[in-house]
Amino acid sequence: MAKISLTVCDVDQDRSKSARSYHLTVEGRSYSADLCDEHAAPLFRLMSLSIPPRARKVDGRNRGIATKIRTMDEIEAEKRNRRDTRG
Numbered sequence: 001m002a003k004i005s006l007t008v009c010d011v012d013q014d015r016s017k018s019a020r021s022y023h024l025t026v027e028g029r030s031y032s033a034d035l036c037d038e039h040a041a042p043l044f045r046l047m048s049l050s051i052p053p054r055a056r057k058v059d060g061r062n063r064g065i066a067t068k069i070r071t072m073d074e075i076e077a078e079k080r081n082r083r084d085t086r087g
Ligand SMILES: [Zn+2]
Pocket: 009, 010, 011, 012, 013, 035, 036, 037, 038, 039
């Protein structure tokens, strides 16, 4: 028996649009959402405004809220890379 898995946007649940899973961590709290490109756009606008962590460092300390937005694909790839480097 074949199975078809479909990820739909949590906002509009439109099956005609592709959606990706996003994982967001803000001040140690984690959030996940499946979003289409349209509804993920605010996240990307936010990322375009954010200052890269290296630029934020003053006196060797990181200032501001640490916000990281990654897709589930990126998280899985990171996990695979970590496993590969450990041997
Ligand atoms: Zn959507």
